[in-house]
Amino acid sequence: MHRAPSPIINVSPSDFAETESIQALLASLPQRIDELPERIAQHHPTAPALIENTRRLSYADLRDAINAMAQQLRLAGVQANDRVMIINENCIALIVMIFATTRLNAWPLLINARLSSAEIEQIRAHAKPCLTVYTTEASATAQQHAQRDHAWHASCIAFDIGALAFSKAAASPLGLSPSLTPHDPVPSAATLTTDRAQQCAALLYTTGTTGTPKGVMLSHHNLLFIAAVSSTLRHVTANDIVYAVLPISHVYGLASVCLGTLFAGAALRLAPRFSPEAVCHALAHEGITILQGVPTMHAKLIEYAQAHPEYWHTPQLRFVYSGGSPLDATLKRRAEALYAMPLHNGYGMTESSPTIAQTRLDVPPTDTSVGPPIPGIQVRIVAADGAILKQGKVGELWVRGPNVMLGYYRDAIATQAAVVDGWLKTGDLARQDANNALHIIGRCKELIIRSGFNIYPAEIEQVLNSHPDVMHSAVIGRPLLGDEEIIAFVELKPGICATPQTFVSWCAARLAPYKQPAEIRLLKALPTAATGKILKRTLHQLFTDDSSPPLR
Structure with missing residues (x-):
């Protein structure tokens, strides 16, 4: 087995949080995420970096593939601060494209291929990418988007990274935005800097409460800080093989899983979509040592393993992690019985790159807390009036540190509302216990988290309300086996x-699958206050109150 270079810092978990250790870590970080492959290749060129079924790249292969792809993008006209939209599911080609884009100081705009065409066009109209790339071999859905956009296929580079397709920015198949010029508009002066570490490394869109996507700009420093801390807390070494099924288009998959693995010189086993059968096979036969997923993945894996115990074998597994949505205590117990080890937990958000808190390997909690804040950041619990609350009190969680985003792309007002004097206002209610562990109590707003994806009711309500037969609609989340499902209520127009x-059917044509309601109920009238505001508390009670209003 190969060995990684000496760790960036030699610390134990107990002293990792000390200021000196954090300062040493920050000072030793590379400036750019695309430097990670070269960093390992210099000492261990043949060490495995990426695995995708039978396709493999060593760290030297990955370095060379990035250089070749960067040259191809340069010839295609990509310049510094351009946005390159990558419509993708997990694969080697995606990783190469991310690093090649940042090599040119352009911004990877990562889009899950499972988004609908309308959703992609809304983001495209706002971000104005100069080029769109589709990971067609790894994703049939990306292939469909490529066909819709009249993309061309090209054998890109000498390395076998999988097929890709490309389309220029001027294409606007749905007519939702005007024709775009390759470099219009450039990022505002506030987002441009000569500090290479503080330049934008990824543009990730997250939907706001209004249903309008917001582009979160994360710097190289943001992402590398989380990669280094995550890797160190998990004790990742070059001997690890990390199963990467969490979408790398999502910040959890990008920063913690992908970059955290490559930071340590470990191998990333890429999978485009979750399949219990595939996970079981990889755990049993591919030497997987680290498994990270959202609660629904663990629940489905438990169900499959119990139905097929003959396939359940985890000889190398040493660390199992849950994140992306709330962890139910029952699911935690069932998972720990199956894995025969603690199920670790954590919490974060796109705007914090994402990690804010994480349970520790040496002190696994028995409850469902998300652990103490990660080293190097500060947190505070704030009351509605702005007062800082004492330990144990519930309030809005604010965070400050190297993980806080650069801001929202082309939205200074939203940025100023979210980040105050360096403090990111998470919008989540939390309390901190005597052991400094954070407990996420609920969400200040109406965010629904389904399968690790953030979903806002207003986005779905806008789609429902656009139907000609709909008077009003309201959407809520309902807990289900450690996850949430979407319930929609619709009031029809008279007659x-x-x-x-x-x-x-209406929603299926306009929303990504994970945003579609699990149930749609038709009501004679939605409950409202005197002001006309829809009372969602009453809708929640429909599931527990026998005196429900009649359904159509």
């Missing part, structure tokens, strides 16, 4: 007769 299936 209209319809069935829930009408609106199921």
